[in-house]
Amino acid sequence: MDRSDLKHFEVADYVIFAVLLAASMGIGLYYALSGGRQRTTQEFLMADRSMRSLPVSLSLIASFQSAVAIIGVPAEIYAHGTQYWFIGCAYILGLLIPAHVFIPVLYRLRISSAYQYLELRFSKAVRICGTLTFIFQMVVYMGVCVYTPAFALNAVTGFELWGTVLATGLVCTVYTTMGGLKAVIWTDVFQTVVMFAGQLAVIVVGVQRTGGVSVVWKNVWEGDRISGLNLNPDPTERHTFWTLGVGGVFLMLSLYGVNQAQVQRYLSARTEKEAIRSCYMVFPSLQLALALSCVMGLVMYAWYCREDHSAELGSFSSDAMVIYFVMTMLQGMPGLRGLFVACLFSAALSTISSAFNSLATVTMEDLIKPYFPTMTEARATLLSKALASSYGLLCLAMAYLTHLMGDSVLQVALKIFGMVGGPILGLFCLGMFFPWANSIGAVSGLGAGLAVSLWIGIGSIVTRKSSMRPPPPPHCHAANMTFVIQTALSNSTLSRPSGLRRFYSLSYMWYSAFNCFTVILIGLIISFLTGPMKEEDVTPGTIYPLLGKLLCFLPERLKKKLCCVTPLGQTLAAAQRSPQQHKDSNGQAFTEQEEEEETERFLPAPFVEYETAV
């Protein structure tokens, strides 16, 4: 196909794309002018804690479903078959655990930033380390998110690369800064719908042009794209049921359990029940999103395996190939190319806006407010807006860094989640599940976890060349044989890595779990060496009695000795009873039902100060 034709967009395409941008800006403007007009940080950063579960759930899936997933997952399926789809299994525990463990603890503490938890449980120093790690994670991830759609579009259609990056960053900065979290959540809802519509359009047109569902199925089956359950226990095998279904749970926990972008949404819900319900509602939408991207990869394979396209596709990375496929497929269908571009940008914008807002929140709540307790609300809000927009500019700079990396974008994003998100998950688990962990243990654990994760991560990049798989086959029947031979050859010539190399070749899907356990292990060892925390020193409400629940068969006395029995409701009641922990203690007993409305009264001392300072 003629390259110039790929660049050809009709009026309808421009209109659809313009509608997306205008609607996003419009929502931002609406929330800038309605409600409290974004004059308090409670509104700007927490949406007045008034959200219902449906918008929150759509916003939750939008946060980590960016153009990386829209392009990267089909590219993965096209090249390596449907094994990646098994990550859907990880969504079950990966959402149930946040809903029933992390949300109850964090929601009842009435915090604004997830990292406030770390101060309550450990100390200021741990909180600051946690916050800085999170900022690092999100800033690097944001770079990948803005860069991906711009790069892929540029490679295929010749769209101006840095112009696209700049436009994404600016539009997003404007509506995020104007409308606060309410605008972020409602634009997410709209953008998620556009995202699904765009993917669906490509699939429907693609199946039809390839010759119907049966032809697609026949081609992908003969091309060996439908992967069975791979139960190989080797942890260096990139995608198996274990790496995806078990390692994936930890990836999901680091994103849906403790990542500020998500925690902030849970906290913006009007009740704890509503927050939990929104987490449940993520499950079907996330499965749908995964299914759409996987099917798109299969349709793409079915289309290209009919004849030899290597001349056409030769120069593209597999990510750019996805865009090339879509643009070819939607040729001559006015509006649909525009819809797909809108889909890519919806995915990117909804992720970046969550990142901006959560970054502004943690910078404000964790790094600025505690040190300027007398700051007026007006000034704090102005500063939050300034922060949201400066992170916007920073993300443009990070896009340039991603430009220099060059791996499959999906792999880059998931590696960032595992390398930096894994240790943060470990820190929260250490605090919530292990009452003995102390502050020194937490800081050393996090430090050790980050060091080990950077070691493996960088080691894997340096030694990567040798472990790369051969490129995907250009067509299914004939070329399939050469593919099999190539794979067999590369497997035999590539002798099993030994020693450090084997360590470096750990599947990136294990990064979250591995780094989480490193933090817990080192954290516990250091805590026991420096004197474990005593139960009475732990701030009530910050421990989830996981061990108590897991060891429910042990006799009560032994469990008490292990100090892991206090259920969450009782710890809150204890906060109320203990005078040095709680200022407005009035000795009144409370029942489970009252808890929801009453938590504010049972806040431990540090909170009462925050809340009154606001």
Ligand SMILES: CC(C)(CO)[C@@H](O)C(=O)NCCC(=O)O
């Ligand atoms: C984060 C998961 C695994 C959750 O389903 C998925 O959305 C994904 O693969 N995301 C890739 C990163 C991104 O889309 O930015």
Ligand code: NA
């Ligand atoms: Na998104």
